[in-house]
Amino acid sequence: MKELICKTENMHQYPIIIEKGIKGRLAQMKALFSQYHKVVIITDKNVAKEYLSDVERQVRQAGPKVYSIVIPPGEASKCLSQTAEIYDELVKCNITRSDAILTLGGGVVGDLGGFCAATYLRGIDLIQVPTSLLAQVDSSVGGKVGIDLDYGKNLVGAFHQPKAVIIDPLFLETLEDHYMIDGMAEVIKYGCISSAPLFVKLMGYAYYEDLVEDMEEIIAKCCQIKRDVVQTDEHEQGLRRILNFGHTIGHVVESYFKFKKYSHGEAVAIGMAQITKKTVAEGISQKDTYTNIIEILENYGLPTELPKMPLDKVQEILFTDKKFENDSLYICALEKIGKAQIVKIQKPQAIELFR
Ligand code: NAD
Ligand code: ZN
Known part of the structure; x- marks a missing residue:
């Protein structure tokens, strides 16, 4: 297990935890999850098929109520209309500033879900659980979140640092x-x-x-x-x-x-x-x-x-x-x-x- 602490400009700091098999031990992360009343998992269909039910069950065991939003896989989901659909779901689930979004997926899910976390109610907490290699080594760290416009990629976005990044190399077993x-x-x-x-x-x-x-x-x-x-x-x-x-x-x-x-x-x-x-x-x-x-x-x-x-x-x-x-x-x-x-x-x- 490796834990890195990332310090940000506004004195905020968050852990990046890299551990083989940690996806099977999320229920033990009570200190992280029990701060929230509700956690909304945002994921895509491919990742949901492999991992969603287990992650839902474990986060629920750690304390919060759990809701899930499953989006279609692929870059096309990183768009305004998908963002609007997620906002609608967050309203329906009555998500407040004492709740959090957990992104479970590749860079698309991380960027889109992270952007929703940065903007919904002017910002709610974000936990990144990256599942593709690119997301694990790049997009989940650093706080850049965003979506694409028809005019180009990543044209709308924010800097929104996560509360934690949880990386399990075993997710890569199912990555194409x-x-x-x-x-x-x-x-x-x-x-x-x-x-x-x-x-x-x-x-x-x-x-x-x-x-x-x-x-x-x-x-x-x-x-x-x-x-x-x-x-x-x-x-x-x-x-x-x-x-x-x-x-x-x-x-x-x-x-x-x-x-x-x-x-x-x-x-x-x-x-x-x-x-x-x-x-x-x-x-x-x-x-x-x-x-x-x-x-x-x-x-x-x-x-x-x-x-x-x-x-x-x-x-x-x-x-x-x-x-x-x-x-x-x-x-x-x-x-x-x-x-x-x-x-x-x-x-x-x-x-x-x-x-
Ligand atoms: P992606 O999220 O589309 O994931 C690639 C594919 O792998 C998808 O089909 C997904 O469903 C699938 N997948 C992911 N994890 C899986 C797993 N464990 N098992 C099976 N299938 C899995 O793409 P990506 O390559 O992860 O990320 C690309 C995105 O990241 C781009 O939108 C890019 O702009 C963004 N990005 C952001 C930053 C940043 O700093 N925010 C940096 C680099 C890239
Ligand atoms: Zn790159």
Whole structure:
């Protein structure tokens, strides 16, 4: 069992608990759950099928009354109409500020349920129980919650820190392989930006079973890196940008192919490879950084080659991206594996990243 404490700017702090099998021991977490009169579990159909009845039963045993809201799986649920439906349910269940929302699911459930918790009655307590690898190593930590608009992803949101994040690596047993690989792209990202030992460890797995065996430790390392970064920079002013390694180029790839051809993890993998190819050529990154990144991404079945995209279209997507500040783009580059830095690029030069 690993427990990390995440401190936030307003002196609030919350535990991130990473423990194999903890999903079977929620009933024992009385100190957490008995503070609430009611807990509303928000989950999606896939996760509900596997885990909902057990989680409901256990939380109920720990004290509160339990209600559940099951949404359709997939990014399309992270929308205004689904948000409105959840608000309706919360009103129907008479949820007050002494109650809490528990999100049980991947990043979609966490972002959407978290956004409802941040906004309903101007904010009620949130407990995150992430079940996908991406949610366990990334979206459940840091307090960013939000939904998509027709105009783009994550355009409406809030910073709403959870009361607790409860992570059980055993949830991953039922996660489909391609979502597992997607999450591995983010895990590799953490090694790249902040931990050469994690990178080397990930390079060394000959068998998938050995990787799974070490998952508790790997997830804990990723959460610790994310915790350290967001604790220093809760509202994405500076350091938090290092978490975007591979993401600037990745977002363009995802967006150009209308979020259909490449998953988020695949697009980030391409982004990490492409930016490093460029920074090695510029002498910013040590020479072997690129070959190491290609090797690890290929080992995990992730793509590395930037697909053909017309530069005028790339420019269009890039320039409408919210990441530009005063005509400058801040991107994360590696000095070497395990050490990231932020590089400022002027708007006209940004397109060079895609050649
Ligand atoms: P997701 O929530 O859609 O989950 C992927 C799929 O796996 C879904 O079909 C889901 O039903 C299923 N699933 C989840 N856990 C399962 C389990 N244990 N067993 C079986 N099936 C399971 O997607 P995701 O990849 O987890 O998250 C992507 C979302 O996260 C995006 O909306 C993205 O914007 C968001 N995100 C947010 C942050 C943040 O900081 N808030 C960071 C990164 C990503
Ligand atoms: Zn990401």
